[in-house]
Amino acid sequence: MPELPDVEVFKRYFDSTSLHKKIKDVEVHTRAILENISPQRLESSIKGHRFKSTRRHGKYLFAEVTGGNILALHFGMTGFLKYFKDPETDTPHDRLLIRFSNGYHLAYDCQRKLGMITVIDDLHDFIKKKNLGPDAMDPKFDFDAFEEVLAASRGMVKSSLMNQNLIAGIGNVYSDEILFQAGVHPKTTSKDLSKKAKKKLFSTMKRVLKTVINNKAHPEDFPSTYLTPHRNKGADCPKCDGSLKTAKVSGRTSYYCDNCQQRGN
DNA sequence: CCTATAGCCTGACGGC
């Protein structure tokens, strides 16, 4: 579930709660969540420092500490952050706990352990190693770049949108939303899209991501024509009289409306 | 080269 907009909301939460505070202690509660680093090395990389800035690329969040090390976080599908003071209000699956000297804590919670945490020293090296495509919200990722991505992939357009090596940040839920708002059927093959449809898809992608971020990624606050709050079997289409359908695309359940979303065009 | 699928992981839910 944590896709680009969700992680952007996490970033802002991190910024408003955890920047510039002295890191008193670091506790790794689940070492399986660590990638290529020991609990000891993670601890010594950030302990005694302060977070000075954060960045986001796709679904990854990066927090740089004084001294240069960068804490890299991925949220899998159940990850989130919580800043709190009272230990009673700790989350049930806190895999990493950062204690600040002001008495507050930042927990990284991830029930299903599908997320990951590591420490890196160079952002661009990391992005390169992970073979991540451009961030979907990066202004430099413009229509020409988007068109190249679609031209390079032969499969279904939903698969292209979700492929992190092509575009970083879009997952199952928001690819469905983008396709629904653009009126494109998820099983449309990329090569069947007209120039006009590609342009609409591109501008819709940017607009949907921005709208979701502006609504703090809370589906209940999305515009009434949005699909996301209706992701359950047999739900009514928020735009027409029909009901939503599901189909498997790239092994994921895709929600769509046969009436509102056309193949091709 | 490319895309599709299985599996990791945990908890919720429905059927029997």
Next chain:
DNA sequence: TGCCGTCAGGCTATAG
């Protein structure tokens, strides 16, 4: 009541 199968969807590894 309680057990089992299925599903959720982030990713990687492997099969096609």
